[in-house]
Amino acid sequence: MSVGSDDRTMRKSLIQVFGFLFSTLGWLFVSCTLAMNYWRVIFVGGKGGSWMIKSSWYWSNLWRDCVTDTSSVTNCRDYDVLWAVTPYVQGVRGLLMVGMSLGFVAAVLCFIGMDCTYIGGSGKTKDKILFSGAAFHFVGGVSALAAYCLYTNRVASSAFSPVVDRSIIRYGIGTPIFLGLAGSFFIILGSVLYGVTVIPTRILSAFAASAAEAPPSYGQRTAGKSLYTTPYYALSQRSSSSHVSSISHVTAEKISARDTFV
DSSP states (O other): OOHHHHHHHHHHHHHHHHHHHHHHHHHHHHHHHHHOSOSEEEEEEOSSOOSSOOEEEEEEOSSEEEEEETTOOEEEEEOOOGGGSOHHHHHHHHHHHHHHHHHHHHHHHHHHHSTTSSOSSSHHHHHHHHHHHHHHHHHHHHHHHHHHHHHHHHHHHHHHOTTSOTTSOOOEEOHHHHHHHHHHHHHHHHHHHHHHHHHHHHHHHHHHHHHHHSOOOHHHHHHHHHHHHHHHHHHHHHHHHHHHHHHHHHHHHHHHHHHHHO
């Protein structure tokens, strides 16, 4: 194996390692947000009122609504059964669960398809497995990103809508949303890094196969025809030159006879 191919193999393995790190870190962020509090939060009070409780934090996550006062006492109300939960919360849960399931399958496929592992078969087979894992990572990352965007849109529309009653609590976005958005972008970036190491090789191999199966070009056909037309052209040239020489020979004989007569 040449030095250039060794360098390409090293770069390919390095990019795949970075893709593995980014995607793993992204799914770690996403999984942490499922157990975190303060998906939406608002601070109320702090400007007087009772001498015992002057302020409170109202916050929610995917599983409960809670309130915490300045004495660190937290009261929570867990969400009801699945079919009684707000529809957008069900949608966020479903998108995250689908994304994490795809991410688990993608992590296994990418681990098998990476060049630095000694399982998965030949190079072409490992490239196919890695490409499938990258596709699963990408779809899972987009699913997680859609979940956080759905939750953010719901909170923002309730907070800034002028038709919502002013007595309803207008929440703000909490820390888990930003952590989940960053994790989703890391997952998508990892899938792109995986794909970069596989797609160029597949494109080059497909281009080489199409070039091998392509019909001969116009120049090649012209050159092939010239192989057959050249002898005919030479033969016609020789025949025409012999005809001219015979005419000149007869003319010379007639002239010589005339001159002799004279």
